Amino acid sequence: MSKIQAEIPYGTLDLLILRTLEAMGPLHGYAIARRIEQVSGESLQLSQGSVYPALIRLEQEGWISTEWGTSETNRRVKFYSLTRAGRKQLRVEIEKWEKATALVARFLESA
Amino acid sequence: MTPRGVLKRLWALAWARRLDRELEAEIEAHLEMAERDAIERGSSPEDARRRARQSFGGVVQVREEHRDRRSFRWIETLLKDARYGLAALARAPGFTMVVTGVLAIGVGANVAMFSVMDAVLFRPLPFPQPDRIVRVWEAPRPGVVNATSATEFLSWKGLARVFDAMSAETSVSVALANSDEPARFTGKAVTADYFRVFGVEPMLGRTFSADEEKPGGARVIVLSHAAWKDYFAGDAQILRRRVMLDGEPYQVIGVLAPGAFDRDETRFWKPLAFAPDQLAPEIHWLTVYGRLASGVTVSQANDRMQAINAALLPTKPARDREGTVVVARLARLLTGDGLTRSIYVAFGAVVLVLLIACANVVNLLLAKGALRERELAVRAALGANRGRLIAQLLTESMVLCLLGGAAGIGAAGLLIRAARPLLADSLPFTAEVTLDIRVLAFAAAVAFGVGLFAGTLPALRTSFRDLVGSLNGSGRGFSGGHSRTRRAIVVGEVALSMVLICGALLLFRSLLKLQDVDTGVRMENVITMSTDLPERAYPTPEKAAAFYDALAQRLRLAPGVQQAGLATQLPLQWITNGEGLLGPGNENIVRVRFKRVDPGYFRALGIPVLSGRGIQEQDREGSPRVIVINQALAARLMEVAGMKEPVGKLVRVSTPLYLEKKPFTPPVEIVGVIRNERVSWPGDPDPAVVYAALAQAPAPSVKIVVRAATAASTVVPAIREAVREVDPKLPVADVATMDQVRDRMFMGARRPAGLIGAFAIIAGLLTAVGLYGVLAQAVAQRRREIGIRMALGAASSRVLWNVLWNALGLIAAGLGVGLAGAMAGTRVMKSLLFGVSSLDPVAFAAACVSMVTIGILAAFVPASRAAKVDPVVTLRDDG
Numbered sequence: 001m002s003k004i005q006a007e008i009p010y011g012t013l014d015l016l017i018l019r020t021l022e023a024m025g026p027l028h029g030y031a032i033a034r035r036i037e038q039v040s041g042e043s044l045q046l047s048q049g050s051v052y053p054a055l056i057r058l059e060q061e062g063w064i065s066t067e068w069g070t071s072e073t074n075r076r077v078k079f080y081s082l083t084r085a086g087r088k089q090l091r092v093e094i095e096k097w098e099k100a101t102a103l104v105a106r107f108l109e110s111a
Numbered sequence: 112m113t114p115r116g117v118l119k120r121l122w123a124l125a126w127a128r129r130l131d132r133e134l135e136a137e138i139e140a141h142l143e144m145a146e147r148d149a150i151e152r153g154s155s156p157e158d159a160r161r162r163a164r165q166s167f168g169g170v171v172q173v174r175e176e177h178r179d180r181r182s183f184r185w186i187e188t189l190l191k192d193a194r195y196g197l198a199a200l201a202r203a204p205g206f207t208m209v210v211t212g213v214l215a216i217g218v219g220a221n222v223a224m225f226s227v228m229d230a231v232l233f234r235p236l237p238f239p240q241p242d243r244i245v246r247v248w249e250a251p252r253p254g255v256v257n258a259t260s261a262t263e264f265l266s267w268k269g270l271a272r273v274f275d276a277m278s279a280e281t282s283v284s285v286a287l288a289n290s291d292e293p294a295r296f297t298g299k300a301v302t303a304d305y306f307r308v309f310g311v312e313p314m315l316g317r318t319f320s321a322d323e324e325k326p327g328g329a330r331v332i333v334l335s336h337a338a339w340k341d342y343f344a345g346d347a348q349i350l351r352r353r354v355m356l357d358g359e360p361y362q363v364i365g366v367l368a369p370g371a372f373d374r375d376e377t378r379f380w381k382p383l384a385f386a387p388d389q390l391a392p393e394i395h396w397l398t399v400y401g402r403l404a405s406g407v408t409v410s411q412a413n414d415r416m417q418a419i420n421a422a423l424l425p426t427k428p429a430r431d432r433e434g435t436v437v438v439a440r441l442a443r444l445l446t447g448d449g450l451t452r453s454i455y456v457a458f459g460a461v462v463l464v465l466l467i468a469c470a471n472v473v474n475l476l477l478a479k480g481a482l483r484e485r486e487l488a489v490r491a492a493l494g495a496n497r498g499r500l501i502a503q504l505l506t507e508s509m510v511l512c513l514l515g516g517a518a519g520i521g522a523a524g525l526l527i528r529a530a531r532p533l534l535a536d537s538l539p540f541t542a543e544v545t546l547d548i549r550v551l552a553f554a555a556a557v558a559f560g561v562g563l564f565a566g567t568l569p570a571l572r573t574s575f576r577d578l579v580g581s582l583n584g585s586g587r588g589f590s591g592g593h594s595r596t597r598r599a600i601v602v603g604e605v606a607l608s609m610v611l612i613c614g615a616l617l618l619f620r621s622l623l624k625l626q627d628v629d630t631g632v633r634m635e636n637v638i639t640m641s642t643d644l645p646e647r648a649y650p651t652p653e654k655a656a657a658f659y660d661a662l663a664q665r666l667r668l669a670p671g672v673q674q675a676g677l678a679t680q681l682p683l684q685w686i687t688n689g690e691g692l693l694g695p696g697n698e699n700i701v702r703v704r705f706k707r708v709d710p711g712y713f714r715a716l717g718i719p720v721l722s723g724r725g726i727q728e729q730d731r732e733g734s735p736r737v738i739v740i741n742q743a744l745a746a747r748l749m750e751v752a753g754m755k756e757p758v759g760k761l762v763r764v765s766t767p768l769y770l771e772k773k774p775f776t777p778p779v780e781i782v783g784v785i786r787n788e789r790v791s792w793p794g795d796p797d798p799a800v801v802y803a804a805l806a807q808a809p810a811p812s813v814k815i816v817v818r819a820a821t822a823a824s825t826v827v828p829a830i831r832e833a834v835r836e837v838d839p840k841l842p843v844a845d846v847a848t849m850d851q852v853r854d855r856m857f858m859g860a861r862r863p864a865g866l867i868g869a870f871a872i873i874a875g876l877l878t879a880v881g882l883y884g885v886l887a888q889a890v891a892q893r894r895r896e897i898g899i900r901m902a903l904g905a906a907s908s909r910v911l912w913n914v915l916w917n918a919l920g921l922i923a924a925g926l927g928v929g930l931a932g933a934m935a936g937t938r939v940m941k942s943l944l945f946g947v948s949s950l951d952p953v954a955f956a957a958a959c960v961s962m963v964t965i966g967i968l969a970a971f972v973p974a975s976r977a978a979k980v981d982p983v984v985t986l987r988d989d990g
Contacts, residue, residue, distance in 0.1 A: 030141040034148075047168025048141065052134060053176040060119035060181060073147060075140040078133070 013054050015097060018082065018090040021064060026081035028071060029055060055080060063089045123182040134177050138170060188499075189506060196507035200514070206479060207511065210472055213880070214515025216873060217468025218557055219522025220461040226527060226550045227534065228454050230542040234549075236442050237371040237541055239310035243403040244441040245412065247277070249395065251434040257689070258395040261385045261772070263423070267399070270419045273412045275404045278305035279383060279397040284643045284812065286842045288355040289342055295643070295844035296342070296356065297376050298332070300383035306333075308402045311372065315339075316350045316365035323382040332356070333365040333380045337373035357645030358840060375540035393428045393765075393774035400441065413438045428774070445539035449942070453863045456940055460614065460870040463607050465557070467877045469565045470604045472515075474597050474881050476508055476569035478888055501570045508566030509559075516558020520546065523554070537862055572596060594892075597885045598921055604881045605925020606932055608874040609962055613933035614940060615871035616954035616961075617947055618864035624946035625860050628793040630853065631786055632682045633717030636673075637849035638823035639681050640830065642841050643812040652769035655809035656732055662837045663709055666817060669829040674818040676712030679810045682788045682849070683856050692744075692801060693763040693776060694752065701747050704790065704798045705764070709805040713739075713785060715818045723758035723783030730804035737804060738764060739783040744799035757781045764801055766808050779803070792856070794945050815843075823848045863943055875961070879969035886918055886973040897977055898985030907978040914977045918970030919963070926959055933958070 020035050021027060027035065032055075033048035040046075058064045063086030069079040082090070123130055145163035150156060167173075178184065200207040235241045247267065248256035259267075264279045271277065280301040287296035299305075306318040318333055334342075334349070343349055353360040361381070403412055416436040424432055487500055524546055527534075534544050649655045659677055666675035680686050686704035694700050712718075713725045721742065730737050740748075740757060748754040758781055765776045787797040805813070815834075819826040827846060834843050847855075854861070890897070897910055937949040947954070 028140070029137055030144045033141075047173075048145070048166050049138070049168040049170065049173035050176070052137060052173055053180040056123075056130075056134075056177055056181045060123070061113060061116050071140050071144060073140065073143045075136070075143065077137060077140045 012097065013050065014058060015090070015093045017051060017054055017058065018063065018086055018093065021080060021082040022087065022090055026067065026069075026079040028069070028077045028079050030071075030077075032080065058086070061089075062086075120182045124186055127178070127182065127187070130181060131174070131178075134174065138167075138173070142167060188502070192503045192506035193510050195503070196510040199507060200511060203479075206475065207514070210475055210511055211515045211518050213468050213471050213475075213877065214512060214558075214561065215518035215522045216877070217465040218516050218519025218554065218561065219526060220870065220873070221465050221557055222519055222523035222546070222550060222554045223526040223530075224454075224458050224461045225553050226523065226544050226546060227538070227542075228458055229549055229553075230544045231446055231454060231538055232451060234542075236445070237543065240402075240405075241442060242440065243275075243405070243407075244308060245401050245403060245409060245438050246441055246444055247399045247401055247416065248437045248439070249434050250437045256437060257434070259397045259399045260392045260395050261390050261397060262392040263427075264397050264399055265385075265390075266423055267416070267419060270422075271401070271412075271415060273404055273407045273415045274401040276304040276307040277399065277401040278302045278308045279399050280305060281383065281397055283381065285356040286358075286643070286645060286840060287342065288358065288840075293840055293842040294342075295842040296338075296378055298379035298381060299377050301380050302383050305380065305400075308400045310402070311370065312368055313365035314368040316363070318365050319380075319382050324384055326384040326386050328382055328384055330359060330361045331364045331382065332361045333367065334363055335372050335375075335378055336367050336369040338378035339366045342378070358647060371541050371543070374535060374543070389772040391773050392426070394767075394772040396772060401438075409438055409440055445541055449859065450538070452939075452942060456614075456863065456943065457866050457870075459936075459939070460611055460867050463611050464870050464874050464877070465561070467604050467607050467874050467881075469561055470600045470607075471877055471881045471884075472508075472512070472561070472565040473568055474600050474884055476511075476565065477572060477597055477600075478884065480504070480569050480572065481888075504570035505563075505566045508569065509562040512558050512562030512565060515561070516554060519558065520551065520554050523550075533862070537858070568596070594885075594889060597888075601878075601881050601885050601921050602925045602928065604878040605922055605962060605966070606927075606929035608871070608878040608965075609926060609929025609958060610932045610936050611867065611871040611874045612958040612961055613929075613955055614937055615864070615868040616957050617937055617940060617944060617949065617951055618860070618867055620951060620954050621944040621947045622857065622860050622864045625793050625857055628789070630683060631718065631788040632849070633818075634849035634853060636819045636821065636823045637716065638817050638819060638826060638830070639845070639847050639849060639852060640815045640843050641812065641845040642815065642834065642843050644841070646770060646811070648838070648840065649811070650770070652809045653732060655769060655811065656806045658837065659709060659805055659809065659813065660731075662815075662834065663711055665833045665837055666815070666830065667711070669826065669833045671819050671821065671826040671829055672817050673820050674711060674715035676715035676816045677709040677805055677813045678712045678816065679707045679805070679813060680790070681814045681816065681852055682716055682718075683790065683852055684814075685791050686798070686800060688767060690765045690767070690801065691776075692748075692799075693765070695761055695763070695778070700752050700762070701744065701799055703744060703764070704800045705767070705803065706800055707803045707805040707808050707810055712816060715816050716788070718788050719786050721784045721786055722756075723781070725783055725785065726802065726804045731806040734807075736777050736779040736807050737782040738779045739785055739802040740781055741785055741797065741800040741802070742787045743797040744801065745784045747799045758783060764803070766803065767810070769809050769811065792859075814845075816849075860943075860945065875965045878962075879965050882918060882921065882966055882969040883972065885921075886914060886970050887976070889917070890914060890973045890977045893977075894980055894985050897980045898982040901980060902982035902986065907980075910980070911974045911978040914974035915967065915970055918966055918974070922963055922966040926962060929962070930955060930959070 016036050017032060020032055020039075024031075024035060029051055030048070033046065033051045036051075037044060037046060037048075055064070059066055059080070063083060064080045065083050066078045066080055068076055071077045142160075142163050145166065146156075146159045149159035149162050154162060164170075178187070236244065238244060247259070249259055249263065251257050259279065261279070264277075268274075268277045278301055280299045282297065283300050284295060284297045286293040301319075303319040303321050303324045306312075311318075313333065314336065316333075319331070322328060323331060332354070339345060339349060343352075343354075346352065349363050349366060353362055355361075401412075403409070413436075416438055420434075420436045491497070491500060527544055527546065531544070534542075538544070644655055644658065649658060663675060663677055666672055669675075679688070686706050688705040690703055690705040691699050692701045692703045708726055710726050710728050710730070713720065720739070723739070725739055726737070745754075745757050748757050754760060760781050761778055762781065763776045763778050765774065768775050785802070787800075790798065790800065815830065817823075817826060817830055831843055834841055901907065901910065933955065934950060941949045
């Protein structure tokens with residue numbers, strides 16, 4: 001394999017999904033997966049299907065809400081949108097992520 | 112996980128199918144859109160479909176992960192395993208029924224026993240703030256408690272601020288004229304605060320007011336709920352009714368709400384008012400209860416009562432001056448030490464039964480597991496991991512145990528219902544034995560525990576077997592590991608049963624010893640009854656004496672009657688009257704039990720007069736007062752007063768008067784000494800007893816003792832007729848043969864023996880089933896080997912012996928362990944045994960013999976089956 005492909009760091013898929021919904025507004029599952037791939041510039045090795053188990057958990061925690069709508073292919077699909085609690089959670093997750101990366105970065109510099 | 116998350120997950124569990132459908136729709140739409148996008152970017156339709164699938168990833172994986180994430184996967188698995196388990200059990204109804212039955216016995220006995228234990232020992236008394244209800248006694252000497260005099264009670268009530276309420280009571284028994292035959296109606300005369308002490312409320316009407324406590328107050332009664340139902344058919348107009356008690360009209364002013372008192376023998380309450388002549392401080396006749404003021408502890412109340420008692424001492428009669436006062440919680444008094452111990456011993460026994468039942472279930476599960484090895488091997492080969500297989504086996508045994516537990520609750524319900532009359536007799540009236548929520552919780556815990564306990568070992572053993580080996584093998588293989596475990600379990604069962612059988616046999620030996628004890632009376636063909644004289648019809652001692660005289664004469668003429676006597680207490684019945692025997696100079700010599708008998712009593716019971724004479728016809732009102740004493744008192748007099756020959760000596764005996772509560776200490780002549788008759792438990796020494804002449808000191812209630820020419824019960828109608836001829840209004844009650852009276856005394860010993868005996872029999876049977884199971888399986892597995900040996904010339908008797916020896920080995924090992932366990936375990940029963948050591952060799956030897964017998968009987972069926980193995984058939988079948 002010539003190109004270095006990154007796997008999604010453990011536990012960050014939730015963060016990516018929440019951020020995507022914040023930026024784009026309501027989306028269905030396929031659009032969320034495509035958007036994550038596009039933003040990452042094809043450097044991400046993501047199984048698109050793995051967004052669905054993540055989505056059901058985020059919904060159960062009340063961070064996103066669902067609504068039935070119609071897809072571009074004229075099918076009934078679920079559209080996901082960020083809730084207020086989700087927005088708050090996103091801030092928390094971003095802060096956690098920044099702290100973690102800053103920590104790792106400091107280690108790498110000092111070495 | 113947030114609480115919201117947990118709820119949502121549970122919700123997802125319930126809606127799993129819908130969520131699966133929704134996910135399926137999303138995946139399809141996803142793939143469709145991905146395909147369309149790819150086509151737009153110029154892929155061929157085939158290529159587009161492939162690429163869409165590729166970038167989606169594994170559909171099956173997503174589905175699984177979706178399920179894992181959205182709900183508790185283990186619950187889903189558990190439910191699936193449980194369904195699978197139920198289906199498997201339904202396919203093997205015989206196995207299921209045996210296991211459920213065994214568990215129902217074990218769990219049922221435990222639950223029933225627990226409900227008794229809970230009702231008697233753990234649950235608070237069924238009164239409001241029961242911890243505040245106490246009994247207050249006088250204690251003339253350390254360890255001895257006495258009833259209270261009316262003066263004492265009134266002083267306590269006036270001085271003791273530690274009580275919210277204090278009441279005194281005394282038992283009464285009257286004739287209730289409600290139908291043709293007068294019925295005996297037992298009740299209590301109580302002071303007005305009585306119902307406040309117990310916190311009991313009336314359902315209809317009211318309870319007593321302070322006015323009714325004064326002498327000459329209105330004739331009113333309060334009925335118990337049960338009495339209102341049983342005697343007055345729950346008449347709603349009862350408060351407008353007057354009932355005739357001893358021929359006098361009483362107004363019913365209240366009916367209690369249903370409750371604990373319905374299990375007591377008290378049917379009604381009437382006000383207790385102290386007439387001036389009942390205030391004598393020498394007469395101790397009241398039972399005193401108190402309700403502690405809130406925040407007061409029993410020991411504070413005790414301290415306060417000591418202080419009050421000390422202040423009252425100078426006013427007391429000389430012979431009461433040494434005493435103290437004891438305040439004790441009612442709950443402790445109702446459940447004596449003996450009952451507590453019996454209940455714990457019985458509960459220990461049912462726990463052993465449960466352990467044996469568990470052992471049987473383990474054995475059955477192991478046997479079943481061995482049969483399923485191939486199935487499990489196939490599933491392991493198809494990718495099921497070991498953890499999942501263990502979980503599944505455990506779930507299956509759990510389902511089985513829960514079934515057994517449910518059956519056990521049913522069994523316990525039946526047991527409790529069947530034992531209710533027995534329980535009512537042997538437990539305090541405050542104990543209500545029911546299957547309530549606490550008991551059900553206990554049952555659930557037991558069933559769950561048994562499932563875990565009985566399921567774990569088989570699940571581990573079965574799935575740890577070499578699964579591949581079992582697939583490769585013929586499936587007939589003899590699994591040595593299993594059989595070792597199962598044999599060890601049977602040894603354990605034998606040991607546990609031994610402990611129970613030893614315990615039961617010790618109790619039976621003790622019972623036999625008790626029954627062998629000489630009661631000092633002839634009991635064949637003796638029947639007893641009791642009757643009470645109403646105050647109005649018999650206001651004076653002379654009237655009562657005349658009645659007794661007429662009754663005795665009339666009884667002797669009745670057909671079938673050989674001898675007849677009257678006494679204030681039956682033989683073998685404790686004499687509650689305690690009096691003092693004083694020397695000629697009024698110095699207190701001995702405390703004695705005081706019993707009044709007529710001239711026929713000693714003759715009717717064959718009690719020999721050792722010296723002097725018995726009570727005779729000439730000893731009547733007006734002639735010199737005489738008493739007869741028992742051997743024990745003669746010995747005491749010799750010891751304390753150096754009185755070598757008591758007959759002819761003059762002493763004084765404090766004597767209860769007919770109705771008045773006044774001290775009376777007349778000089779009396781000792782005219783005879785009789786051999787001791789038993790008045791108490793055989794383990795206790797005979798007390799010193801004074802027998803006064805009934806005609807010289809009549810009592811308002813007596814027992815009738817009649818010796819019949821033939822069977823005792825045949826003369827009952829004649830006796831009733833005789834009483835009716837003398838006074839048609841008198842109720843006759845408590846009809847019992849002397850044997851029944853004796854049995855009642857032994858009841859305290861017979862019940863534990865019967866109970867533990869029943870448990871021991873169940874344990875023996877369960878052990879026999881376990882032993883049979885192991886041997887039968889061993890024989891089945893060794894058919895081929897046995898066939899070959901027989902083909903090679905082994906005699907079938909040798910084969911039979913071989914199996915029996917095998918069984919005896921197991922039993923012998925179990926006996927060894929069991930005897931050691933029994934020696935350690937039976938010590939707790941020491942106080943329940945009479946005349947038998949808790950290590951009695953006879954009982955232990957008999958237990959060994961019975962265990963070996965049970966074992967050989969259980970082994971005989973598989974052994975003879977082995978001996979009947981036809982080598983030709985066996986070898987051909989396996990060929």
